[in-house]
Amino acid sequence: MHIDHWLETVPAVSVYLLVGVVIGLESLGIPLPGEIILVSASLLAASQDHINPYILGASAIAGAVIGDSIGYLIGHKGGQPLLTWLGRKFPKHFSAEHVATAERYFQKWGMWAVFVGRFIALLRIFAGPLAGCLRMPYWKFLIANVLGGIVWAGGTTAVIYSVGKVAEDWLKRFSWLGLVAALLFGLGSMLMMKRRAKKSHAAAPEAGSGAEAASGAGPETAEPNRVPAAD
Structure with missing residues (x-):
């Protein structure tokens, strides 16, 4: 079966669900390639008419907003012990250095860290749980979360879909x-x-x-210049 025919058989609902679930899990604090999945799905929508880019973007936005909100609630309940546990389970992503860096972002930028964090891989994982741990007011978090989800997920879908359409037309010619x-x-x-x-x-x-040569030459070169002790 040709690859194009196989892609046509992929159910659109499964693509929407995959994007929403992966981005949601990433947003609540589980290290997953949410951005890669979203970009791949947007390119797929550009080449397959049965995948609606508007529904795809809405699924990505919903996953981002809901996942971040769940992460906030988990962080609010778990607090610092949660970050310690995550550091043991995922040392590559939740190391003490990464947590300290994320905390500095939040202390300096506040709710803007949630919005901007949506565009940064490290903060995208941290934003929800860390905002809850730091007791950020939920209404502030929700505003930044919704705006960040719309701009990042919706914008990424729109841009990659448009680029994919242009690239597809060019490749056909x-x-x-x-x-x-x-x-x-x-x-x-x-x-x-x-x-x-x-x-x-x-x-x-x-x-x-x-x-090694430099370290070994020090004592030897100094030896000839030593003044003999007087008898």
């Missing part, structure tokens, strides 16, 4: 040129990354040997 350009770009990027990696690996031993 110049499909083989686009394929060749993409392959050349990918190959060039891969070769450049490999070259940089080789240079960094080659430079590391040289730097280490230079440091």
Whole structure:
């Protein structure tokens, strides 16, 4: 079965649910790739007429707002012990350094941290639970949460969908040129990354040997200049 025919068989409801659930779980504090899912679904909507971009955007907004609100309630009930427990379960995302950074954002920006945090991967996970832990008034949190969800989820869906439509029309006209350009770009990027990696690996031993030589030469060079003690 061709990939286009397979995509046409994907139920639109399952796409809406997947986007809403993943973004909701991410917003309440579980590290998940919500933004990647939203971008992928928006590109899928651009190529598949049975997926409505308006319903997709609404699903993403609902997941963001509801998930953040649940995260706020969990943080409000759990408090600091919750952050400690999350630090043990997800040390990569809820380490003490990350929590301290997020707290500084909240102390400096207040409800704006909830709004802006929707566009930053780290704060997108932290915003709800941390706002609850810090006892931010819920009405302030709700305003920033709703506005941030609409601008981020709705805006991302609209932009990626529009870009996908333009790209699809362009590829239909110049499909083989686009394929060749993409392959050349990918190959060039891969070769450049490999070259940089080789240079960094080659430079590391040289730097280490230079440091050892410098540390070893100190006492030896100082030895000939030592004045002999008087008898």
